[in-house]
Each structure stands twice: as structure tokens, then as C-alpha cells.
Amino acid sequence: MKNIFLSLFLLVIISCKTEKPKPISLEDDVAFLASDSLAGRETGTSEELIAAEYIQKRMQGLGLLPKGNEETYYQTFTFKPKADPHSEVQFVAGDSTITGTNVIGYIDNNAKKTVIIGAHYDHLGMGGAGSLYADGEAIHNGADDNASGVSVMLQMAQRLKDSISGSNYIFIAFSGEEMGLLGSNYFSKNPTIDLKEANYMINMDMVGRLREDKTLSISGTGTAPIWNQVLNANNPGFKLVLSESGMGPSDHTSFYLQDIPVLHFFTGQHEDYHKPSDDSEKLNYEGMQIIGDYILNIISELDDSKKLAFRTTKNESEEVPRFKVALGVMPDYLFDGKGMRIDGVTEDRPAALAGLKKGDVVIQLGDSAVVDMMSYMRALSTFEEGNSTKVIVDREGEQIEVGVKF
Structure with missing residues (x-):
């Protein structure tokens, strides 16, 4: 009986030693x-x-x-x-x-x-x-x-x-x-x-x-x-x-x-x-x-x-305009449609105060049409702190106009 237990014990030890470590995921x-x-x-x-x-x-x-x-x-x-x-x-x-x-x-x-x-x-x-x-x-x-x-x-x-x-x-x-x-x-x-x-x-x-x-x-x-x-x-x-x-x-x-x-x-x-x-x-x-x-x-x-x-x-990067103000949004850089889609809105900044939401697609900023990220940045670069303007967004197929103040 002792030999059986000893054999089982050694088998367990050998199995533990030879078991391959789990890959790191x-x-x-x-x-x-x-x-x-x-x-x-x-x-x-x-x-x-x-x-x-x-x-x-x-x-x-x-x-x-x-x-x-x-x-x-x-x-x-x-x-x-x-x-x-x-x-x-x-x-x-x-x-x-x-x-x-x-x-x-x-x-x-x-x-x-x-x-x-x-x-x-x-x-x-x-x-x-x-x-x-x-x-x-x-x-x-x-x-x-x-x-x-x-x-x-x-x-x-x-x-x-x-x-x-x-x-x-x-x-x-x-x-x-x-x-x-x-x-x-x-x-x-x-x-x-x-x-x-x-x-x-x-x-x-x-x-x-x-x-x-x-x-x-x-x-x-x-x-x-x-x-x-x-x-x-x-x-x-x-x-x-x-x-x-x-x-x-x-x-x-x-x-x-x-x-x-x-x-x-x-x-x-x-x-x-x-x-x-x-x-x-x-x-x-x-x-x-x-x-x-x-x-x-x-x-x-x-x-x-x-x-x-x-x-x-x-x-x-040399073509990116310089900004004096910020709208307070996180652009969706992977969006390939017409406009600039908002991927996030920062609290207490112009966009949030104007009621803009994640998923809104900016299609006009001030008098400038927004067709892509570069046109959005060019439009934004024309404003200074204290300016007010309008923003038009496409929200689930409906065009909504809001006023923003920088």
C-alpha cells in the first residue's frame, strides 16, 4: 500500500513539473x-x-x-x-x-x-x-x-x-x-x-x-x-x-x-x-x-x-490651422462621411452648453460648410474668444441649428 501511495505521489509531482505554463494572453x-x-x-x-x-x-x-x-x-x-x-x-x-x-x-x-x-x-x-x-x-x-x-x-x-x-x-x-x-x-x-x-x-x-x-x-x-x-x-x-x-x-x-x-x-x-x-x-x-x-x-x-x-x-501637420478657441468636442477621426462627426463632448465647454451630443455630425460652422476634418479645422481657426456663431449638425437625419459662444 505504501508503494502505491508513493507511486501516485511521484506521478503527481512529475505531472506538475512537466505541465507547460499557460501562455500569457x-x-x-x-x-x-x-x-x-x-x-x-x-x-x-x-x-x-x-x-x-x-x-x-x-x-x-x-x-x-x-x-x-x-x-x-x-x-x-x-x-x-x-x-x-x-x-x-x-x-x-x-x-x-x-x-x-x-x-x-x-x-x-x-x-x-x-x-x-x-x-x-x-x-x-x-x-x-x-x-x-x-x-x-x-x-x-x-x-x-x-x-x-x-x-x-x-x-x-x-x-x-x-x-x-x-x-x-x-x-x-x-x-x-x-x-x-x-x-x-x-x-x-x-x-x-x-x-x-x-x-x-x-x-x-x-x-x-x-x-x-x-x-x-x-x-x-x-x-x-x-x-x-x-x-x-x-x-x-x-x-x-x-x-x-x-x-x-x-x-x-x-x-x-x-x-x-x-x-x-x-x-x-x-x-x-x-x-x-x-x-x-x-x-x-x-x-x-x-x-x-x-x-x-x-x-x-x-x-x-x-x-x-x-x-x-x-x-x-503643417497644413493644420492654428486655433484660438476650442469647441470642446472629440472628433471622430475615422469618420469617412460628409462633415465632422462628434465622438465625445466635454462638459461646460461651448459644444456642451449649446446642446451638441456625441454622434452629431457638424455640417456647418459659422458661414463655412464642413465637409471633412480639414474644413472643420479651417472654419474653427477663424474664431476668437468671445465670438458667437451658429453650428448646424445632422442628428440622425435631422438638421439642427444651435448657437455657440467661444
Whole structure:
């Protein structure tokens, strides 16, 4: 009897030891990165370093090689922040500085070309200048912005390991994006690979809120002649909104400026953008999986191709008018109908006080017809504080006119 019990005990021990660990899911990665314990992952904080350590361990567990500084996964950079995050930031050493940390892993297939895959992992901490939350300090978890992109990147790394081998792959979790693309800017000027071998760069920033109509925005399609063909040929059913410009408010811009073809994947802004309510339970994980599959199919198709030709594109940001006032709405940047659809309304701002609602489509602002986002911005740029005007919206097929005061 003793021998039987001993045999059963040993069998249980052996079974426990040989049982494979459960794979880490998209939900698992987002749940950790967007948890309250990380206090919003603000650049240079101890909580951002905890997030960096988590990503480093995930990369190590996936078998990625360290590709940071001094044979580590980390590339640090020190800077003095500016009041305007879009102004030139100097990378310096000394007092009153902040240190950011890029986390970098690598798959070495001994290939002659390398694909760069990136997503920023920093966010706004307790709020600050970039927050759209009006009720004081609160943890900004940034589940969509951008735990979603980091999680998809890690899942792609797992699937690319020992599979599509015609390229090398470098995976970069960028720090300092919210302060002005600092981590990607620093890497692009202090690369840990030979950028001459870089074939193209994939950037995933806010890919966690795929809508029911499967609208997916992809920017940078003009940076290589082949992009439109490849994107459409591999489209599994997305309603694609394509933009040619390689310039934009995310990390792909840093690589475009180094003459590298880029693509930026984005599922659109929403009412929780840069607010404490951007939480993990609101993400569309099935949509994230489909986006990851789509990008992998694009990578696979290009695996045997020659190095992509780079093309410069028009800088659309230079055409954006300057504003002296704000209507207080969140535009739906993925709307492809006539007008500017409102995706969110801020309390106690002109739009809310005038009775405008989410889903309204602005078709006239003042004397100007609004047919798209650019015409809306041009119209808005003509007003100053204290001005009053009319706004006409299409609300479920009915045209409604309201008065607004800026």
C-alpha cells in the first residue's frame, strides 16, 4: 500500500513539473500594464521602471535577445523636459533631468534586412498637461494608450520567433512618447542596429478599440510604393482609412525622418482618451488579435521581397490651422462621411452648453460648410474668444441649428 501511495505521489509531482505554463494572453499583458499599481506609467517614474522590467521579462521569456545598451534590454536617455512637448527637447546629463527607458528585444535570423516593430508603453501618470480630465489628479491607466499596442507587439514577437525568418526583427517598447516622441527620437539617432539594414517600421499606438464596423486607420501608406497593394491584398475585412503621410503624433515619425518606410496602426480616439477611464475592461481583445494577425500577414508577404523603396510624403501637420478657441468636442477621426462627426463632448465647454451630443455630425460652422476634418479645422481657426456663431449638425437625419459662444 505504501508503494502505491508513493507511486501516485511521484506521478503527481512529475505531472506538475512537466505541465507547460499557460501562455500569457493579451488580456494578461494589458491587465498588468494598465493596473492602478503602475500609477499611469509616467516617464521617469519608479512605476514606469516596473513596467519596463515587466516588458523586459516578457521579452526574455519569449527568447528575444537583448538589444539595448551594454548587452541589456534597456536603452536609457536623459533629458530636460520642455513646457511644449512638441518643441525640440535636448538630451542632456545633469541636475533637474528625467531619465526614460526604452526596452528592446531582437530576433536575429542572420538576414540582411531588419523589421522594426514598436509601441510606446509610457502614459500620463496622474494626469498633467496632456490630460483631458478636469476633476484633479487621478491615475491615468492608459489601457488603449498604449498598453494595447505593447501587448499586440509582444504577441507578435512570440509568433515571429522561429517562424518568418527572411528578416531580423527588433521590438521596441518606447518611453517618453507622451512627452514628445522622446524614446523613438533617441533610438533613431542612437540606434542599436544598423539603420541602413532597416526595411520598414511598424508602429502600434491605440489599437485596442476596434469598432463594430471594423474601421482601422493606417498612416504612412505613401512612404513606400508597395504599401497600398499589400494592405489591400491582405485585408481580412477591415474598413480601412488610409493616410499617406509619414508624419504624425506618434513614434513612427522618428523613423520616417530617417528615410525608413513606416506604417502606423490606430483604431481611433474615444471619450476615454487621456482620461482615467481608459481602463482594460473597455478594450476589444478580439479586435486586437485580428489586427496582430493582419500585420503578421503583411510581414509574411514581404518576407521574400527586396528592401522597400522609401518615399517622402506631404507633412499634413503643417497644413493644420492654428486655433484660438476650442469647441470642446472629440472628433471622430475615422469618420469617412460628409462633415465632422462628434465622438465625445466635454462638459461646460461651448459644444456642451449649446446642446451638441456625441454622434452629431457638424455640417456647418459659422458661414463655412464642413465637409471633412480639414474644413472643420479651417472654419474653427477663424474664431476668437468671445465670438458667437451658429453650428448646424445632422442628428440622425435631422438638421439642427444651435448657437455657440467661444
